[in-house]
Amino acid sequence: MKKIYITSPLYYVNASPHIGHAYTEVMCDAVARFEKQRGHKVFFMTGSDEHGEKIENAALEAGFAAGEEKKFVDTIVPRFTSLWKKLNIGYDHFIRTTDKMHEEAVKKVLTLLYEKNKIYKKVYKGWFCTPCEAFWSDSQAKNGVCPDCGRRAEKLDEENYFFKISEYQNTLINHIKKKRAEKTPFIIPRMRENEVLSFLEKNKLQDLCVSRPKSRLSWGVEVPFDKNFVTYVWFDALVNYISGVGYADKESRFDSIWPAYGHFIGKDILRHHAVYWPIMLMAIGEKLPGHIFTHGWWVIKGEKMSKSKGNAVDPGVLIEKYGADALRYFLLSAVQFGHDGVFSEELFIRKYNDDLANDLGNLVNRTLTMVEKYFEGKIPGPPRGFGAGSLARKTKSLGGALEKTMGDFSFSGALAAIWELINAANKYIEDTAPWKLNREGKAEELTGFICELLEALRVIAISIYPFMPVTSGGIRKQLALKGSIEKVESLKTGAKISKAGPLFPRIQ
Ligand code: MSP
Numbered sequence: 001m002k003k004i005y006i007t008s009p010l011y012y013v014n015a016s017p018h019i020g021h022a023y024t025e026v027m028c029d030a031v032a033r034f035e036k037q038r039g040h041k042v043f044f045m046t047g048s049d050e051h052g053e054k055i056e057n058a059a060l061e062a063g064f065a066a067g068e069e070k071k072f073v074d075t076i077v078p079r080f081t082s083l084w085k086k087l088n089i090g091y092d093h094f095i096r097t098t099d100k101m102h103e104e105a106v107k108k109v110l111t112l113l114y115e116k117n118k119i120y121k122k123v124y125k126g127w128f129c130t131p132c133e134a135f136w137s138d139s140q141a142k143n144g145v146c147p148d149c150g151r152r153a154e155k156l157d158e159e160n161y162f163f164k165i166s167e168y169q170n171t172l173i174n175h176i177k178k179k180r181a182e183k184t185p186f187i188i189p190r191m192r193e194n195e196v197l198s199f200l201e202k203n204k205l206q207d208l209c210v211s212r213p214k215s216r217l218s219w220g221v222e223v224p225f226d227k228n229f230v231t232y233v234w235f236d237a238l239v240n241y242i243s244g245v246g247y248a249d250k251e252s253r254f255d256s257i258w259p260a261y262g263h264f265i266g267k268d269i270l271r272h273h274a275v276y277w278p279i280m281l282m283a284i285g286e287k288l289p290g291h292i293f294t295h296g297w298w299v300i301k302g303e304k305m306s307k308s309k310g311n312a313v314d315p316g317v318l319i320e321k322y323g324a325d326a327l328r329y330f331l332l333s334a335v336q337f338g339h340d341g342v343f344s345e346e347l348f349i350r351k352y353n354d355d356l357a358n359d360l361g362n363l364v365n366r367t368l369t370m371v372e373k374y375f376e377g378k379i380p381g382p383p384r385g386f387g388a389g390s391l392a393r394k395t396k397s398l399g400g401a402l403e404k405t406m407g408d409f410s411f412s413g414a415l416a417a418i419w420e421l422i423n424a425a426n427k428y429i430e431d432t433a434p435w436k437l438n439r440e441g442k443a444e445e446l447t448g449f450i451c452e453l454l455e456a457l458r459v460i461a462i463s464i465y466p467f468m469p470v471t472s473g474g475i476r477k478q479l480a481l482k483g484s485i486e487k488v489e490s491l492k493t494g495a496k497i498s499k500a501g502p503l504f505p506r507i508q
Pocket of ligand 1: 237299304
């Protein structure tokens, strides 16, 4: 049994969640379920990023008075938690950066760094982009424009605290190279690792600004050694990965969980996770997480989906119309991990009809209809020599294909492997023409045929669990499999199936 600690990023609670947020969350949940199903002990943490200028502005815009930011975020956080519930996200802990223990941990890290002389104060002249919560130098923010989002940045000329991250640049490069050589890459996928390495090798790191003067921003964790400042929101937020597992308050718990197996993030926050975060950990003498898993973006008409661009798609509406599992399936199957994906409802419906209504839905429906028609609705006992057919062999090989694809974090690859079996099973029905076997009274052949199909369906039901937990449960129930998903359960001869209505009614 392995111990696996995985995390999602903490979502900014300035607005409602969209498909991009749901994507990271579904991915984490699929990994958590996949590993739990294999008997491993998983701790999956998600949460909300609640401080900083972006949130403060959103609170003011929403009509809350200065100082009432907590009241504002309290109205937004439930939008996330209720979406995660609808999507059946089985996280183990939801951390908020306004949690007392988190704030204590941020202060502990800052104090430690300050005492180690890794933090110093200087006048900062440069730019700050509030929507991105990012500092930029003059050369980066050409004409005062944020190089990431293209919006106007704000000119800053103020005293701030800086963290000497440049001291750790070479150690970080060596770490990334060492992990690569050991074939346990720190950054996944490879293209993102190359990006970070080339950035680190070509640029000297600028020390990281870790504070904001209270005269400009008061909504944050107070800097423990200077009450005129609050902590820069990114420094605050990254600490969640350790604060949520007891860094400041439960030492033995922390030691038993940390380091994380990996952090799941989008490519826009790669530098924060692959450069700043490991350096923060090195500087406070803690172990580094195993991996930084970096996914691409959901794009609409060539642009990243985001609330500020006005092209955000509400996952709640899709769930209402098509169900949570359909959305989970689309997000994980339609795009290769690490790459960008194009979102449109048209594509969604096409995939729903083709893969879910036609392929999977029909297979379940046809198979169970035949059990009702030819076997009085009871699971027949396998005939002698069962298991040698081509479908049975394909069914047996699915486990290996899943280990391989999920080992490479290829969610789309894992689903493609499951769908290969679904399609093979559908083809098997057409090729065998069971109605003929029945007509010709070939009882043993018909029994062998249906047993192969039922076995394929059992394995399919178990295999889709990490991705589509509700559908998995629904099919297992129809097959009279009543045990928990963690237990390997065989079909029971003589058990009565309970055929239900269509799993995925076709969308016109
Ligand atoms: N609060 C920071 C993360 C702090 S983690 C210590 C943040 N929040 S965010 O709400 O802007 O983004 C959260 C996650 O959603 C990121 O991983 C981001 O990549 C992801 N997505 C936001 N928009 C996205 C798409 N359009 N597509 C895919 N994922 C994207 O950054």
